[in-house]
Amino acid sequence: MTQAISDSPLSALLGRSSTGDLIAPAPEGDVLMRILSAGLCAPDHGHLCPWRYIVITGAERPAFAAHVVEAVARQEPDAPEKKREKRRTRFSETPMIIALGMHIRPKHKVPVIEQEMAVAAGAMNVLNALHMEGFGGVWISGAFCEDRPLLRHLGLKKPHRLAGFLLVGTPEKPGKLHKRPDIADYMAIWEAEHPVTFRADEESH
Ligand SMILES: Cc1cc2nc3c(=O)[nH]c(=O)nc-3n(C[C@H](O)[C@H](O)[C@H](O)COP(=O)(O)O)c2cc1C
Structure with missing residues (x-):
């Protein structure tokens, strides 16, 4: 049973790290809906x-x-076979993948970069929500x-795009934190x- 982080909300934020070493379970049902709702x-x-979450599980x-793997072959034809197979393993074996669709309106008075930033802010909320519920991701x-x-398989027609993917599950080694800057x-x-x-910008730094 996955344990929610019970400390203060700020401690939970400060204690989040990304990890791709993920095992089952991934969130499901109402828990998944609440986590994705944090994105909104x-x-x-x-x-x-502008956010569109596509759950692959x-x-x-x-x-x-x-x-x-086909998309990698098209976009990076010189990529070694090893890299393609690494992608296949990650996308086949990670408990859950969430594609971060961006429904972009190029002619809207809100600039496209602001639409993209809203998707990014939503994705960060989802990562934080995953962590707070005892899950993890990258x-x-x-x-x-x-x-x-590839985007068409995700229902994203031009001008809509993809901000990347969240790999989601339960951290294999919970509590492993990346060192943060001061x-x-x-x-x-x-x-x-x-x-x-x-x-940070001083020459002696
Ligand atoms: C838009 C975006 C794309 C990223 N793409 C990759 C990636 O392809 N591979 C990777 O290892 N990290 C990628 N990262 C970085 C990781 O998500 C993560 O931030 C990094 O592993 C550091 O972990 P932390 O979140 O605990 O600081 C990306 C981050 C962002 C914001």
Whole structure:
């Protein structure tokens, strides 16, 4: 049984790391719907709802993995066989894959980049929600994500696109955290008299 993270919500956010080492179970039923609903809480200029979540799981995975392998072959014809087979294994064996569809309106007054950022913000909410419910995941991408035939299998016709995939399941090694940068390097308090500088950008850094 997957355990939800019971600490404070901020501790949960600070304790999230991506991982592709995922085992069953993946979320299902109402839990999955609530996790995906977190994506819909993201900021969304113009309320365009540009996100489209396509869930690939169970016995459907090998067929989708075959489409991914074909897309990799089309987009990266020089990629070694090993790379194609790695993609096949990941897409066939990861408990759940969530394709991050972007329903883009190129002529809308809300710029396309803002529509894309809403999808990205939604994806981050989904990753955080997964973590808070005791699951895990990683956001992956690659040239194959621009492959039109692959996108058509996901119901994404031009001008709609893909922001990548979330690989989803239960972390094989829970609690393994990536080292994070020091926030003091990446923040500044603005003062009228001085231009803002960041420690991260200092030459000695
Ligand atoms: C749009 C996007 C695409 C990404 N694509 C890949 C990818 O293809 N392969 C990969 O290993 N990491 C990729 N990453 C990075 C991982 O999702 C993740 O951030 C990284 O493993 C660091 O883990 P962390 O989230 O715990 O910091 C991508 C991140 C973003 C935002």
